[in-house]
Amino acid sequence: MKREISFRVNGAEATAVAGGGDRLIDVLREGLGLTGTKEGCGEGECGACTVIVDGRAVNACLYPAAEIDGREVTTVEGLTGPDSTLGPIQRAFVECGAVQCGFCTPGMIMSTKALLDGNPDPSDEEVRDALLGNLCRCTGYVQIVEAVRRAAVAGRDR
Amino acid sequence: MIRCEYHCPRALGEALGLKAAVPGARVIAGGTDLMVRLRSRELAPAALISLRRIPELAGVREEQGGARIGAATTFTDLLDDPVVARDYPVLARAAARVGSRQIRNAGTVGGNLANASPCADSALPLLALGARVRLERSGGSRELPLDDFFLGPGATALAEDEILTAVILPPPDIGARALFLKKGRVKMDLAVASVAVLLSMDGPVCRKVRVAAGSVGPVPLRLREVEALLEGAAPTPERTARAAEVAMRCVAPITDVRSTADYRRHIVGVYLRRALESLLGREAA
Ligand SMILES: Cc1cc2nc3c(=O)[nH]c(=O)nc-3n(C[C@H](O)[C@H](O)[C@H](O)COP(=O)(O)OP(=O)(O)OC[C@H]3O[C@@H](n4cnc5c(N)ncnc54)[C@H](O)[C@@H]3O)c2cc1C
Ligand code: FES
Ligand code: FES
Numbered sequence: 001m002k003r004e005i006s007f008r009v010n011g012a013e014a015t016a017v018a019g020g021g022d023r024l025i026d027v028l029r030e031g032l033g034l035t036g037t038k039e040g041c042g043e044g045e046c047g048a049c050t051v052i053v054d055g056r057a058v059n060a061c062l063y064p065a066a067e068i069d070g071r072e073v074t075t076v077e078g079l080t081g082p083d084s085t086l087g088p089i090q091r092a093f094v095e096c097g098a099v100q101c102g103f104c105t106p107g108m109i110m111s112t113k114a115l116l117d118g119n120p121d122p123s124d125e126e127v128r129d130a131l132l133g134n135l136c137r138c139t140g141y142v143q144i145v146e147a148v149r150r151a152a153v154a155g156r157d158r
Numbered sequence: 159m160i161r162c163e164y165h166c167p168r169a170l171g172e173a174l175g176l177k178a179a180v181p182g183a184r185v186i187a188g189g190t191d192l193m194v195r196l197r198s199r200e201l202a203p204a205a206l207i208s209l210r211r212i213p214e215l216a217g218v219r220e221e222q223g224g225a226r227i228g229a230a231t232t233f234t235d236l237l238d239d240p241v242v243a244r245d246y247p248v249l250a251r252a253a254a255r256v257g258s259r260q261i262r263n264a265g266t267v268g269g270n271l272a273n274a275s276p277c278a279d280s281a282l283p284l285l286a287l288g289a290r291v292r293l294e295r296s297g298g299s300r301e302l303p304l305d306d307f308f309l310g311p312g313a314t315a316l317a318e319d320e321i322l323t324a325v326i327l328p329p330p331d332i333g334a335r336a337l338f339l340k341k342g343r344v345k346m347d348l349a350v351a352s353v354a355v356l357l358s359m360d361g362p363v364c365r366k367v368r369v370a371a372g373s374v375g376p377v378p379l380r381l382r383e384v385e386a387l388l389e390g391a392a393p394t395p396e397r398t399a400r401a402a403e404v405a406m407r408c409v410a411p412i413t414d415v416r417s418t419a420d421y422r423r424h425i426v427g428v429y430l431r432r433a434l435e436s437l438l439g440r441e442a443a
Binding site: 001018019020021022023042043044047050056057058059061062063064066067069111114115129130132133134 | 186193261
């Protein structure tokens with residue numbers, strides 16, 4: 001029932017064994033040890049599991065593992081710079097106090113990455129819309145929107 | 159989580175062949191409805207047949223003056239599509255209100271309809287636009303009005319060996335305008351109630367009216383009695399108020415975790431009137 005699939009994660013080749021019903025989040029966390037991606041609700045509501053597949057933000061808890069065969073996946077681990085320094089979006093979140101317990105942060109950052117890749121200068125409304133599927137129980141969102149704005153400016157200045 | 163085969167066919171014929179050959183197999187498009195139900199073991203299909211890599215099922219193209227929307231077109235693709243934006247903007251408006259960005263990136267129009275929830279956001283504008291659905295099986299195909307596709311909550315006209323392959327939209331009605339209004343508890347939510355209205359005027363009278371309402375019955379509903387009340391008549395404020403009363407009487411909402419029957423009924427009346435007045439360029443009283 002299971003078969004081997006091969007794909008790219010954060011630029012590197014990877015393989016896994018997956019059958020129907022298996023989820024991408026389990027391949028990432030259990031199979032590959034990429035535990036940056038979190039599981040909150042497991043039902044598509046909270047966004048903690050957000051990763052980017054072929055350029056689009058998706059919920060890894062709803063994404064069939066077998067479907068990533070031949071595709072390109074980016075997780076929060078893929079956003080760090082050389083020597084594991086923080087990437088610009090990660091740095092903006094830290095600098096703006098947009099992280100408290102941090103559980104929602106990887107998902108927030110991946111939604112931000114997908115947004116800014118397609119729209120380097122989003123309005124506050126566009127930011128809020130892009131993050132609608134990412135819940136935070138701690139910060140109250142103001143600092144998060146601020147962090148996205150700062151990351152956008154940092155991205156454009158580069 | 160269930161254990162079963164996951165098939166990734168690359169052509170529609172292959173998918174239809176699998177659907178016919180494997181009893182109990184289920185198709186999976188975006189998985190945004192199905193994956194939750196697999197995990198809870200509510201469903202245990204014999205196999206999953208993915209529709210994600212079938213070129214025939216993806217995207218929108220113009221066809222016979224109208225449009226053909228492949229069943230596996232995601233809401234994000236719908237939102238980016240120039241034909242939809244130009245000819246069927248009400249559909250884009252509804253697509254924009256589905257779930258979150260992540261859900262729209264995966265969820266498809268075909269999955270939304272096949273799932274047959276009374277709250278399916280795409281169903282309302284599609285009913286108002288007069289959409290038809292194309293159902294195909296190995297060696298055969300048929301088309302029916304979307305009105306006849308929904309049979310009950312989670313139940314559709316799809317036979318065991320059929321796949322919903324496309325939504326067919328008639329040529330855009332020149333002069334008609336349409337609106338979709340959705341009430342959720344918060345912005346990202348399934349509809350507590352929703353209304354889609356299409357209106358075309360002929361001088362002072364309504365030439366054509368289509369009204370659909372969501373989350374207020376076992377399936378997404380066409381409110382034909384409301385349409386009949388308005389068509390051929392001048393839409394005076396008195397008449398739109400009367401239309402709202404009729405709409406509230408026609409629907410059959412239930413009370414559940416999301417809302418009460420009374421509130422849903424109320425919203426249908428308010429939103430119908432608001433949509434009509436707005437399409438007429440007036441302020442809702
Ligand atoms: C967090 C969250 C928020 C949501 N918000 C909304 C919302 O605001 N509005 C809304 O309407 N929905 C919402 N949904 C529900 C869901 O995302 C949509 O119904 C979506 O369109 C389903 O499409 P899919 O491609 O993911 O379907 P899948 O999950 O792949 O399939 C759904 C069902 O349809 C069948 N199916 C799929 N495609 C076909 C086909 N072509 N032919 C035959 N059968 C088929 C499958 O076998 C399955 O039974 C939400 C879901 C989640 C998890
Ligand atoms: S864990 Fe995937 S959305 Fe909550
Ligand atoms: S920082 Fe705790 S959930 Fe967002």
